[in-house]
Amino acid sequence: MERHVLEKGEIGRSCSCFIETLALIGAFYTAKTCFTILSDTYTLIRVHFIPRLVKRADLVKLYGKWAIVTGCTSGVGKAYAKELASHGVNIILISRNKEKLEAVAKELVDSYKIETAVIVADFSKGREIYSVIEKALMGKEIGILVNNAGVFYPHLDCFTSLTKPNIWELIDVNIGAASMMLHMVLPGMDYLDYLSQALYYEYAPKGIFVQTLLPGFVSTKMIKFIDVFSKESFLSPSAEEYVHHAITTLGISRRTTGYWPHTILLMLGNYVPEWLWAWGMNRAAAYLHGTKTL
Ligand SMILES: NC(=O)c1ccc[n+]([C@@H]2O[C@H](COP(=O)([O-])OP(=O)(O)OC[C@H]3O[C@@H](n4cnc5c(N)ncnc54)[C@H](OP(=O)(O)O)[C@@H]3O)[C@@H](O)[C@H]2O)c1
Numbered sequence: 001m002e003r004h005v006l007e008k009g010e011i012g013r014s015c016s017c018f019i020e021t022l023a024l025i026g027a028f029y030t031a032k033t034c035f036t037i038l039s040d041t042y043t044l045i046r047v048h049f050i051p052r053l054v055k056r057a058d059l060v061k062l063y064g065k066w067a068i069v070t071g072c073t074s075g076v077g078k079a080y081a082k083e084l085a086s087h088g089v090n091i092i093l094i095s096r097n098k099e100k101l102e103a104v105a106k107e108l109v110d111s112y113k114i115e116t117a118v119i120v121a122d123f124s125k126g127r128e129i130y131s132v133i134e135k136a137l138m139g140k141e142i143g144i145l146v147n148n149a150g151v152f153y154p155h156l157d158c159f160t161s162l163t164k165p166n167i168w169e170l171i172d173v174n175i176g177a178a179s180m181m182l183h184m185v186l187p188g189m190d191y192l193d194y195l196s197q198a199l200y201y202e203y204a205p206k207g208i209f210v211q212t213l214l215p216g217f218v219s220t221k222m223i224k225f226i227d228v229f230s231k232e233s234f235l236s237p238s239a240e241e242y243v244h245h246a247i248t249t250l251g252i253s254r255r256t257t258g259y260w261p262h263t264i265l266l267m268l269g270n271y272v273p274e275w276l277w278a279w280g281m282n283r284a285a286a287y288l289h290g291t292k293t294l
Helices: 003-052 059-063 075-086 097-113 129-137 162-199 239-249 261-270 274-288
Strands: 066-069 090-095 116-120 143-146
Touching: 003 066, 003 116, 003 239, 003 261, 059 143, 066 075, 075 090, 075 097, 075 143, 075 239, 090 129, 090 143, 097 116, 116 129, 129 162
Parallel strands: 066 090, 066 143, 090 116
Antiparallel strands: none
């Protein structure tokens, strides 16, 4: 009987020790989650809201006279070209279609009285085009490079359903062009770095600000096959609305969605387990293919 009572006491002590350890782990986890939420909220306010309250930055003074915008004849690229031009920055426009490029250039010159230069280049054609671009850029003081040209799947599908030419186009335009343009433009920016440090040391210690924009859905022709997001809405804004927000994060955040509702979505996404995301995305894809209801 006595032994039985002793064993019971021992089990009770082990259980309470186990429960205390679990409570401690729970407390640590809760504290870590609270800290992450607070820090994310601070980032959201610092990147997306505070810059909109202060005076418009003088981009020419901060980065120089010229900006390159690739993929500038429609969507996000065109909106970027317009927004930068509205700040008085001269724009070098790069895309495939000469007529569309000249139409955008005229619109910018007429509306914002800036200078423009047009370069016709198809990034999907591989390495030959870069010597043409390099020649056209000679002598220009490039301060901003908007590496925007991009292609997406021709329709919503699995990776293995893409054709080989589709994959090469994705590599050449989305990866090749971005890398080659940086390689071409960065050394010039090093020079600007030196110059801007001397002149505007107080504004930008390095003079070069590399920003990665990771937007959610933006209502442009690229996503026209996704009914839900191709229409303009709070979650899939027009390119102009998107860029209007994104440009205020320049010089403030190195890596951002550029648009605060997208940042909130991303933050929420961080709290959803990966398997749940994957499940949700598969359901959404099946819905968009018309094979399932959500
Ligand atoms: N829309 C979204 O929801 C979304 C979301 C996340 C990221 N993005 C990214 O944002 C960027 C812009 O997308 P968007 O929605 O504005 O696309 P978009 O409206 O389809 O515009 C794409 C631009 O890229 C140019 N372009 C396409 N292929 C080219 C090539 N081979 N060589 C040179 N230029 C080429 C097009 O010009 P021409 O046809 O005149 O050559 C056009 O100006 C892309 O990098 C995309 O991946 C978009």
